[in-house]
Amino acid sequence: MSERTESESRKLLGRLRDALAEDTAGQERLDRITHLIASSMGTEVCSIYLFRDDETLELCATEGLNPESVHQTRLRVGEGLVGRVARSSRVINSDNAPSEKGFRYMPETGEEIYSSFCGVPIQRLGDNLGVLVVQSKDARTYSADEVYALEVVAMVLAEMTELGAFVGEGAAMTARHQQPVAFKGSGAQEGAAEGHVWLHEPRVVVTNPVADDPETELARLSEAVETLRVGVDKMLATAARGDKEQLDVLEAYRMFANSKGWMKRMESDIARGLSAEAAVEKEQSAARTRMEQVTDAYLRERLHDLDDLSNRLLRILTGQGTETGADLPADPILVARNIGPGELLEYGRNLRGIVLEEGSVGSHAAIVARALAIPLVIHADRITTEALNGDHIMLDGDQGVVHLRPDDTVVAAFRDKIAMAAEAQQRYASIRDKPATTLDGTTISLHMNAGLMADLPSLENSGAEGVGLFRTELQFLVRNQMPKRTELAQLYSHVMDAAKGMRVVFRTLDIGSDKVLPYMTPQDEPNPALGWRAVRVALDKPGVMRMQLQALLRAANGRPLTVMFPFVAQYDEYTAARAEMDKALEREHILGHPLPENLEVGAMLETPSLAFAPQKFFEEVDFLSIGGNDLKQFFFAADRENERVRRRYDTLNVSFLTFLEGIVNRCVTTKTPLSFCGEDAGRPIEALCLAAMGLRSLSMRPASIGPVKSLLRRTNLGEVREVIVQARERGDQTVRPALMEYLRNTG
Structure with a gap:
């Protein structure tokens, strides 16, 4: 690069900075900039196109094209050469624009007389703001130095757009970070929340894009x-x-x-x-x-x-974002591209809600959010670009919707929803100590899911009869190295102490698929949900399972102990895992450690194959827990991380309910205790149908116990079952419409 080129570029940037510093309206500034660029580069045309919405570019300023076309000419992303630059975020440099693929003639601009074209994206950190274009009558290809100079100018335009330099009377565009914006993502943890934005990685705003020295x-x-x-x-x-x-x-x-x-x-x-x-x-x-x-x-x-x-x-x-004294707002809603479980646990229950651009329904962050009962929305695309610390924000984890800087109408509607939820919780508190007994005398046992010590206070407050699932992997996921046996034994002992004699079902380490330990070599698998995970990992590498089983036995210290192996797909996997438990018992006996006064060893039924296991399996296993989340995705062959298909199949589908009924009947025959664990157990309508299918034990997040118990206590289970049977006989695909009509009719 020549010294003269560098000098010319610095001169142009200096003129731009002076133009931006002038006390003029936004449109006047843009007009001045296009004039400066055209004269400095010796081109007849310089135009600036800016995004009006995600799909539409508007000609906002020009030197050389018809002035009447400003704010009139609009292009879709991908339309014409300008639209191609916007879509690809790449430079298009042509000496014969009309011959280029995708060229579109815009008659109102008068650009037909210009042969050469160079378009450069105006972008900031992956956020496309528009396109900067120069054109000439001569058939010329712009040099690498000229293209580079345009990219530098585009960079400055992006920074000044961020700082609101083009806002004001006669503005070319609206102010960024001031307008209400709605984001449609995916709900990963239910609940509604209102608060103020706390950015996990605060945006760094460059206030001095141009320098003299x-x-x-x-x-x-x-x-x-x-x-x-x-x-x-x-x-x-x-x-x-x-x-x-x-x-x-x-x-x-x-x-x-x-x-x-x-x-x-x-x-x-x-x-x-x-x-x-x-x-x-x-x-x-x-x-x-x-x-x-x-x-x-x-x-x-x-x-x-x-x-x-x-x-x-x-x-x-x-120096931005490095100060350690910054305090969380009183009502923080965390906004981030993604976040690890350890970092999320550091925030703890201080958070009102979480919004992520990435993540998945089964990600580490989602697991921790569920454990902490914090509403979570994922796939809120580009929210970290739009949000600023302290912005008012509302999120709906049920619908996967986020409102940033909401207007008064949205605020009122959201607050009504939050107030109704709070009122309902007060109503549920009045039945906390009452059994979940239906009008026709059937009692359903309701248990809670947990994974952190912080969950355990909910055991008493929620009215749960015990912990139907304690996820042990969280203690492994939040560390950078394998926890020690003594540490795990101490933790599990505290969990049992907090349960005060109530049953706690400890699920052994469920890793693999979307839960990869930080210190574990990731496996490159085409479909990890169907891959090397859970009990498969434990049986192939039994050292960790043995250590965990010993920790559980020592934590029990003679008390009753309940252990469950995850993702068992066939009988011999259960017998192999059970053999490891027997070895651990023998070792503890030899060492003189007290053994549990009562030991239950069960399995999670998460694959359709286990429903058809030999009768001997159902006779040998101490209990079974249906893992509804995985079982449903494998039954329907619908990946629960895939938004296109995961909501396509209804839990109340007649085929799925019939399948569950078959499992219930097998367990009744062998007198095998059976429960259902998963998100559907905590949804009142779904829980009602599961109970009608014969399930007598459900495990869910603590906040769901009140709503589920309330509906069960007001319903006749025999009548619900009759509604399901009739829907099946009619050939209905799902029982939901018929059930909702029945519930409305019965008040």
Whole structure:
């Protein structure tokens, strides 16, 4: 790059900064900018197209095209060359625009006389804001230096858009971060919440995109990068005692921090006239664009590393987000791209709600959110781009909807919903100590699911008769290394103490699929939900299972103990796991440790295959618990992480209820205790049908016990069963419409 080119670029950026500093309205600023760019680059046309909504670009300013077309010409994403630039986030540089694929002639602009075209995306950290275009009559291809200069200018435009430079009287666009915005994601934990945004990774706002003194900026960048490298080296030194997998990740991290190519690109941006912060962010935006286009999982992870390093470098340069004294608001709703279980547990029950851009229904974050009973919405695309710390926010975990900076109408509706839920909970409190006995005299046992010590106070407050499922994997997921047997024994003992003699069903380690331990080598499986997980991992690598079984036996210290093996698909898997328990009992006896006064060993029925296991299995197992979430997805062949299909199949489908009835009948024949555990057990209508199918024990999240008990106590189970039988005889696909009509008719 020539010194003259660098100088010209700096001059243009200097003029832009002066134009942006003038006390003028937004539209006037945009008009001035297009004039400056066209004259500096020697082109007849410079135009700025900005997004009006997610799919529509609008011509907001132009030098050279028909002025009447400003705010009149609109394009869909992908439409014409401008729309192609917006869709691909890539530069289009052509000396013969009309011959290009996808060219669209816009007669109102008068652009037919211009042959050459160069379009550059205006974007900030993967957020596309618009397209910057220059055009000339001459058939010319713009040089690499000219394209680079346009990219730098586009970067500055993006920063100034973020700062609201184009808002005001006669504005070209509305103010960002001020308008109400609704996001439609997916509900991963039920409940409604209102509060104020707390960003897990606060946005760094670059307030000085243009700099006068490149030498000063280069020195600032160099100093910040050195601070970053020292920090990464410290992380490596700390992790040196950990496993090889973690070490390899951090080594890749250090490689990026020391990348000469990354440094050289940022230095070149500074030479063009950008500040150190803007140079870092320009390269970060380019990395995010590449990340969205890469399908290889390893490369995406490495680009994610570069993105994270850029965030760290920006915080060092600006000092934003590094202060440790920042306090959570009184009613925080956490907003993040994604978050690990350990980080989420650090926030604990302080949070009112959680909104994630990524995540899954079965992710670590979702498991912890359920354990803490915090409403969670996932797949809220681009909310971290739009939200600012302190923004008013409301979320509905039932519908998967988030309202950011909601208007008064939405606020009123949401508050009504929250008030109704609170009123209902008060009503449920009055029946807390009463049995879940139906009008025709059938009593259903209601138990709660848990996974943290923090869950246990709910045991008494909710009216649960015990813990139907204690997830033991959370203690493994939130650590960076395998917990010790003594630590687990102490934890399990505290759980039993807190239960005060009530039955606690401990599910052994359920890892694999979407629950990979931080210190466990991930398995590259095409379909992990059907892969190496749960009891399959335990039987192939029995060391961890033996350690956990010993911890449970020692925690019991002579008290009754109930243990359940997850994801058993066939009889011999249960017998192999049961044999491990027998070995653990023998070892504890030899060591002189007290054995449980009563030991129950059961299995989770989560695959259709186990429903057809030999009679001997049903006779030998001490109890069975239907894992409804997994069983339903395998019964319908519908991945519960896939939004397109997971809501397509109804739990009250006649086929599924008939299948469950078959399991109930087998257990009745062999007198095998049976329960149902899963999200559906906590939904009153579904719980009613499960009880009508013969299930007498249900396990759910604590907050669901009141609503389920309330409906059961007001319903005749025999009549509900008759409604189901009639729906089946009619050939209905689902019993839901008939059941809802029955409930309405009976009040």
